Amino acid sequence: MSRNILLIVFLSLTTVVHAQLWRSVNPLIGSEGEGRVFVGPAAPFGMVKPGPDCLTMPNAGWAPRPEMVKGFSQTHVSGTGGGQKYGNVLIQPFRRYESMTPQRVLLPDGKVGVVPCFLHHRTYEKVTLGKYSCRFEDGIGVDITTSARCALYRFRHADGLLVDAASFLGMDTIPNKRETQQYVASSISVSGQKEVSGSTTVRGGWNNGGPYTVFFCLQSSAPFVKSRLFGGRAASVWWGDSIVEVKVGISYVSVEQARRNIVAHDFNTQLRQLRQQWDETLARVPYEGNSRERRIFYTALYHTLLMPVDKTGECPRWSGTPYYDDFYALWDTYRTSMPLLMEYYPERATDIVLALLAIYRHEGYMPDARSGDCNGRTQGGTHADVVIAEAYSRGLKGIDYREALPAMLKDGDVPPADDEKEGRGGLREYIRLGYVPYGIPRAGTRTVEYSYDDWCIAQVAKGLGKHAIYNRYMRRSRSWQNLWRKDYEWRGMKGFILPRDARGRWLDSVEWGRSRIYRPKIAYRPDTKVAPWYIPWWDTFFYEGLSAEYSLSVPHDVPTLIQLCGGDSAFRRRLDTFFDEGHYNVGNEPSFLTPYLYSYIGRSDLSSRRVAEIVHRCFSDKADGLPGNDDSGAMSAWLLWAMLGRYPVAGQGKYITIDPVRFPEKAATSDNATSMVHFVLNRQYRNWPLSTRWQGDTLVVTCHDCTYRMPRRVVDHAQGFCWESPQKAGARYDAEGTFLFISRDALDSLQRTGSFVYDGITWRRVDGNGQRIHVRADVDGTEMWISTIGSLPWVTRMQGNRLGIDWQMDDC
Known part of the structure; x- marks a missing residue:
């Protein structure tokens, strides 16, 4: 009897602990510096992410005080670099209408008009999981929570609200400017005394995508006492109550669907439900540690589960299958966060793979990146191939791998019409020469990553009994060796992946920049980014990394890499030099696996030491606690695996084990x-x-x-x-x-x-x-x-x- 009582008490305590996991999450970790995480409330993989948009227009909208707040939009991304995306349907509370700042804007009819804009300084701000709160200098108070498809606001001491249907992040008046969003159209109307609805169509942004349309329906708890329209772009509404709750349903299909997406319950009820949902979701990954460790761990897990976005039922082009958008990008997430989903959230991972295959069926290619319902941009290889190979190696159920193989072969065999959007750039040269030659953007990265993608295709083909395909792609998986310059020595290391032209010549020097007037040549070294500041990574030989890094990035063929480096002892010396001389960069993904490579020569103790050094130097529980863009949770997931004591080798269904990284309860003081x-x-x-x-x-x-x-x-x-x-x-x-x-x-x-x-x-x-x-x-x-x-x-x-x-x- 006493045992049963003790068991009941223990289970009750366990339930209480799990019910409070949301308290271990600090959404502000990684919000400053390079992390760029979204700080507003969000549901797991939620389509709606409401939050403040500041005048500086960061990718995730929010910026620390004293930056001024322009308003609150309903759609955001998290942890991304490059140009902005989304920031749609801006709402601006106002206290005194006459305090507005006139803003000249482009109206739907093509004419230039004036729309009011209300700018605010925050005198108070608090961010917790599921709730964002702030107070403005004029006394307006704002609370925000959300469901997956409906944002909920509570305004105090606001006289009314401006709804700007055509506002978005990264607005630019220059047509077709790269990576900026461009206004296409908008509509807005006031219906009765409590509803504003409409749509906005925008194109461009980071992925240079085509037009996407966001439909919205806003409902107020208080009746409007007055309203005013500004063309088809914006509307102002006034109310007489001092506390007003506003719900904003969002859809990518129709205003009617946006209206159906509005939740029935009030703000506090939705907040409780959201936190309960996160408690259940976070509890799927058990972790024991001190309070600081739990804060770091569960915040990282929270950030990993924000993207991609579940838009099932919200695809404007097809229906009937799971649909996910905002793969931002698989180039980042296939390494860390996708294996995490397959390990702890297999049903979610299955739906994501089914979404990738649905995109292939309807549009011709699986995406490497996708946002706003448009594929693009490809960064290196076609890493949906790695994701499917990982799912296959794990035996993930609910996926027709015989359908998946043709989608993978489309990546490997058919050059795309637009390789910035999808598929493989330089594929013809890669097949003909066995490598992508210098002169084609990101040639080094593409060669290395196509080799890995081909290995993944080969594994699925082998499992399905397609031996001819297996043999062909296994031969191609060794293509990275065609850029291995075995006689090149640098810093006591011999052999590197280096530029080679289409005639097979090694390039000792390359042009620096693209000016027609002044194009100096510089010697190419393994630690040199061969471009000035104005040339983005898109146009360099290696993408977001250097030869020294990519020459250690062959996850499918590490034994051959060790042999080419001179054997176990030489490989260890190479790794030691790489880390000790500061060439390692955890801030970008190409080096994610590198500290774990010691394990391939039987020195997991050295992997443990290196990973611990990196984590303690580069990660913390502060606002600047991430060393690079979180990239849809890829960076956070890397930290998660380090704290769990293992690392996934993506596409292979296996782990490298190390000693779990721990954090002291109190952070060590440092200058x-x-x-x-x-x-x-x-x-x-x-x-x-x-x-x-x-x-x-x-x-x-x-x-x-x-x-x-x-x-x-x-x-x-x-x-x-x-x-x-x-x-x-x-x-x-x-x-x-x-x-x-x-x-x-x-x-x-x-x-x-x-x-x-x-x-x-x-x-x-x-x-x-x-x-x-x-x-x-x-x-x-x-x-x-x-x-x-x-x-x-x-x-x-x-x-x-x-x-x-x-x-x-x-x-x-």
Whole structure:
């Protein structure tokens, strides 16, 4: 009897603990810095993600105070880089209508009109799982919660609401500007005394997708006492109550469907249901740890479960099958978050795979990325192939793999009409040459990843008894070796994946930039991004990584990689050098597997050590606690696996085990500047140690006999900051376009002729002496001061930079 009582008590306590898992989630972790996670309320894989949109228009809408809030839109993504997407159907509460700011906008009839805009400073803000709250300087209070397809608001002390049907993130008046969203059409109407409905059609954004339409239906708990329409774009409504609840149903099919998506219950009931749903969802992945560990772990799991988005029943083109959108992108998520879903949420993973196959049936290709119901953009390979191979290796049920194989073969055999949208770019050359040659964008990444994708296709074909297909694709899976330059030595390591042209020649130097006027060549090294700041990763040989990283990224053929590197001992030395010299970058996905590679030579202890070092250096429970874009939860899922003590080798249905990474209850104290060495500067300069400290809003970096002062804004923009010497004919920029060095050839031209040209921009001498030269750019008047002391032409000061980022180096 007593045992039964104890068992009942234990089960009750367990239920209480699980019911409170939502309290272990802090949605603000990863919201600042590079993480870019969505902070508003969201349901698991929810279609609606309501939250604040700030004037700076970050990808996820939110920015920390004191940035001003423009309003609250209903659709967002989480953790993404590149251009914005969504931010549709903006609502703006107002206290005094006359406080509005007139905003000139494009109306549906093509004319320019004026729509009111209400901007607010937040005096209070609180973010918890399922609920966002803030208070504005004029006394308006806002609470937000949500269901999967309906946002719920509670406004206090607001006189009314502006509903802007045509607002979205990343608005730009330049037609077809890359990665920006473009207005197509909108409609809006006020029905009766409590409803506003309409639609908005937008195109573009990060994936350069075609038009997508968001339908909405807004219902108010209080009757409108007055309303006003602004063409087909916006409407203002006034009410007389001091506390008003507003529900906004969203649909991608029709206004009627948006109306049906509105939940029947009130704000508090929906909040309780949402948190209960998250408790049940989070409890599927059990984890024991101290309070800080649980906060980090369950926040990471929460972020992993925000995308892709479940739009079943909301596809505007077909119905009858599970449908998911916002694969943003499989290039990121196939490595970590998709295996996590297959392990702990297999029914959800099955539906996602069925959605990929439905997209193939109706549109011709499975996506590598997709948003706004449009495929695109492909980044490297066709990684739906890896996802299906992972599902097959796990025996995931409910999937017709005989239907899946033709979809995979379409990726591997048929060149697409638009390889930015889907399929494989450079596929003809890859099949003919056995590699993608230099000159085709992302040729190195594509070769490596096509090889992996082909291996995954081969495994599914083998399992289905398709031996001819298996043999053909296994041969192709070795294509990465055709870019392995076995005689190339660098930093004591021999053999790298390096550029090769279509004639089979290895390229020791490549052009830097694409200017028609000035196209210097630089020596190609395994640690060099061969492009200036204005060339995106899309156009480089490797995507979001360098040769040193991709030369260790062959997950399907690690034994061959070890052999080519010289055996177990040489492979360990290579890994040690890679990590000890700071070439590892957890902030982007190509190196996710690398610290686990020690396990392939029987040294899982070293994998454990490296992973723990990375986690403790780069992750935390702070707002800037992610080292890179969360990328739809891919980064968070990498952290989850480290804390669970295993890592999935995607497409193979197996794990590498390590010691689980633990966090102390209390974070160790450290100087902010010390962390900046890791997050911003990332390495030493010419083997000189960097010491850093903050003086107010200025980061002071001391290096050898120089002191370098960077305002906080420079630090915030300086991702990818590089402190290494340029090659003889090269130059270095940071990620946002600020010179750090100029080339020696440019300095020679400046000293001889009084000017130099780079990428079509002419820089002319203003004045100077034997130690420092002052120059100015013709195009925008930006000024630089270049030190001529020593062999390296340092830029010691920049002023009038077009980004507003000025800085200077003192005491050199």
